[in-house]
Amino acid sequence: MDKYELAEEIRSFLRLEGGDLVGFADLQSLPVDVRYDLPYGISIAVVLDPEIIRRIINGPDVDYLLEYRRVNELLSLLGKKVSSFLEGKGFRAECFSATNTGIDWDTLSTNLPHKTVATRAGLGWIGKCALLITPEYGSAVRITSVLTDAELPAGTPKVHSDCRDCHACVDICPGNAVTGLDWEVGMSRDQLYDPFKCREVAQRWQREREGITDNICGMCIATCPWTQRYLKKTG
Numbered sequence: 001m002d003k004y005e006l007a008e009e010i011r012s013f014l015r016l017e018g019g020d021l022v023g024f025a026d027l028q029s030l031p032v033d034v035r036y037d038l039p040y041g042i043s044i045a046v047v048l049d050p051e052i053i054r055r056i057i058n059g060p061d062v063d064y065l066l067e068y069r070r071v072n073e074l075l076s077l078l079g080k081k082v083s084s085f086l087e088g089k090g091f092r093a094e095c096f097s098a099t100n101t102g103i104d105w106d107t108l109s110t111n112l113p114h115k116t117v118a119t120r121a122g123l124g125w126i127g128k129c130a131l132l133i134t135p136e137y138g139s140a141v142r143i144t145s146v147l148t149d150a151e152l153p154a155g156t157p158k159v160h161s162d163c164r165d166c167h168a169c170v171d172i173c174p175g176n177a178v179t180g181l182d183w184e185v186g187m188s189r190d191q192l193y194d195p196f197k198c199r200e201v202a203q204r205w206q207r208e209r210e211g212i213t214d215n216i217c218g219m220c221i222a223t224c225p226w227t228q229r230y231l232k233k234t235g
Helices: 003-017 050-058 062-088 114-120 168-172 195-208 219-223 225-233
Strands: 021-026 040-047 093-095 141-148
Touching: 003 021, 003 062, 021 114, 040 062, 040 114, 050 062, 050 219, 050 225, 062 093, 062 141, 114 141, 168 219, 219 225
Parallel strands: none
Antiparallel strands: 021 040, 040 141, 093 141
């Protein structure tokens, strides 16, 4: 089986299991320890329920919390399944949960963000709010990654933002966490937004809204014009 056949088999497998977007990334230019000495990455995205996303323009509700958890659990399951699939074919594979994996709580960062794999796979770019923006669904997705030594046909990496002069997420952020700069590959996350201000807002929602028990907000997701384009298509 060549790399294209393997890629199509992985893509078909993941879509049948509930993945909405699948891309493949060449990670060999990254430090070996960051990528666990594995040269390729599989980026998997699952789209969030549009009806729920429509309602969080003014902040999160319990339905969004449950949807957030559902999608994270599905992504973790997909990562485990595709890792087992690859290992069954004799390859090495490492999967990660969709959230809180390997976080340095002093910086609220990870060595290899899922967004890095996704942009290198060509699934989208990083928005001003530091979220992955996809042409199909805007930022209304959650993502995870699987690293492997299976050679896969890498997508064309995204190296700059397509947000241009849009400031929707900057204007709506209740914590003023978004700086408004356009992303380019190599930029640090902290140039785009302040994760501590974002977390403060999420913690405020927990105090103010009954049933919100996780650090979530989502207002920047709902207001993004690329997300709005997806929402309009769904009615």
